[in-house]
Amino acid sequence: MGSPFQNIEGAVTAPRGFRASGIAAGLKPSGAPDLALIVSEGDAVGAGVLTTNQVKAACVTYNQKILARRQPLRAIFCNAGQANACTGEEGERNNAQLAYWVGEQLGIPAEQVLTASTGVIGRQLDMGKIQAALPQLVENLSTEGGEEAARAIITTDLVTKSIALETEILGYTIRVGGIGKGSGMIHPNLATMLAFLTCDAAVEPSLWQQILKQAADLSFNQITVDGDTSTNDMLLALANGKSGIPTIQPDTEAAQVLAEMVNTACIHLAKAIARDGEGATKLLEIRVQGAADDAAARQIARVIASSPLVKSAAFGNDPNWGRVAAAAGRAGIPLDSRRLEICLGDFLLMQAGMPLPFDRQAASEYLKGDPVIFTVDLHQGSGQGVAWGCDLSYDYVRINAEYTT
């Protein structure tokens, strides 16, 4: 890939000055780990991108307030068992209580703790179980705990998702770590996307937020499993400066390199989430180029990646350019269909808006691979964008239709 960043071990505890842990409090019927904690040794700059769903879990509205204070933060606490969404004022009080308890255990103010939840919605948190487990969670905090935390935030994900990258900036070794969870479903519930990043650079606060938002737009906002956006989706990031680098300022080369590294980490996690979509048998990567601008390209890529017809065709190994063209056409972006060009891998399926003869057998063989890459060229500008999704399989329907009452 020619990435200028080194892949390293450690997930969110790869950057210096971070400890993490993950244990089971008994919120999941399976008894799998369900509480995760990420703690910075010293004050960290926080940033967050939170769900745009109008129905927001208690942790979302809580984090909005905490992040709006623009004060130093220390910890991210996550439970993966109960979403604490659609739980009213009692849910809000419970969430604030959790932050208070975590702060108490860590010896820091509650206002330095971000919270996250995923799981069953519409039920009040089992506060007793969480309170009982907190001392152990804090005791387990370790500079090796990144993967443990990664395991504790997943629900029905088939695999954990983590990343750690390293590079030199201005002579300092800078690390970014991340963990994520994707499209698992706990009945009667929603797919929630969570991702937590850590970084040992010192970063000017508004720059850190801007870097995170931009990374989200290139990664998590470009993946889709079924178009549904959860009440609990969030991306949180802490930067604690423990690398020793002087505070990175906006509009500098250092800021650009850091942004690139955060983008790379987020895209890695986002692709892992898309690949692990419910019932998915393959990752779809939709590359759009030649658009009027990047935003237009990203929008078209997203619509194609979320088209049930395109997703079904991918599952069926059907090189169906017509569905890709039609999805591109309904993205709300003006395009000249007479210039449209579509490739599947190296197979040129359509040019100048008209289908070309191609080796259907070979193209279908290509579709059996993973990932499957469609490239759509609008030939009207230099805007480009990528989106990721997965195929739509019988298992998606089975998982989501399963009788739960």
Added chain:
Amino acid sequence: MGSPFQNIEGAVTAPRGFRASGIAAGLKPSGAPDLALIVSEGDAVGAGVLTTNQVKAACVTYNQKILARRQPLRAIFCNAGQANACTGEEGERNNAQLAYWVGEQLGIPAEQVLTASTGVIGRQLDMGKIQAALPQLVENLSTEGGEEAARAIITTDLVTKSIALETEILGYTIRVGGIGKGSGMIHPNLATMLAFLTCDAAVEPSLWQQILKQAADLSFNQITVDGDTSTNDMLLALANGKSGIPTIQPDTEAAQVLAEMVNTACIHLAKAIARDGEGATKLLEIRVQGAADDAAARQIARVIASSPLVKSAAFGNDPNWGRVAAAAGRAGIPLDSRRLEICLGDFLLMQAGMPLPFDRQAASEYLKGDPVIFTVDLHQGSGQGVAWGCDLSYDYVRINAEYTT
């Protein structure tokens, strides 16, 4: 239902002064009827609502031009076998040629003929077969031909869709007839929505277009099978005045009654299309009320009706209020989740944003029925809207993933 309109027989030939026919030209491998023609005895006022997809079939761009002339029209000609989309200039020439041939057979100018196509995209029309079949199609025209035309426009629809309504306006008997086709799929192809209306009222042209557009917004634009919009979607309507009624003018009571009748016809066809969605086992009706305005309510209803999670839950008979709430929340419409109320049939599932205890077994039994009605109340205004969809079944995936190369 308390509808003020009489249901009558005859589909598009129920209104006076219309003849129709449908025959097989051999475009479909099955040999089923694939050409339909609807002709008005005299000049008719035309109106059309055409796909907003940027990739438009030749018939769409052709009709845009014809309708923009605002001249009297006489006929609608449809082939259901070849979409004539993604076929470049040759496709455009072929479409114009078809209109010319039809006009020639009928003894009218080509500019009085609207065209429609559905079927395989990316292939040139089989002009020879169509030309050979045209004399028979014209010979078969009959005032009893409405249902024949309804049969000839469907593709993989399981049932034909037609309607005819009658009422008195200003002492005149006014009739509206309609036929439609829905979400069938011909590989490698797209679901296309077609609907053709006839009416024997005389209507001021801009009013007729306004009535049709409004009806489309309340009906065809509120149905979804999988969110994909075709290159060929269109709704066309002819009003020929053969009832003898003086021309109905805008802002009159007569206009309002006529609009209601067209709405009723379109909603009937739209629901029939949604119910016949690929793999569908039941119709979903999503009623949204208490929104700031009707447009907001319609938008939310549409998003819920198209949520794969909601659709899968319906297939699985799972009374999953959480998925309905989350879909409502991501519709891009501000809402106060603390006021949200959700009913499934008569079961109150959520109130004031929080789930209520309900009889899950009985609710699940209700979900096995058809239609399934969700009512969502935002409690923030008086806006209301309805959308229709179908459940997401294994068969949807099977039909759309089927290996075609």
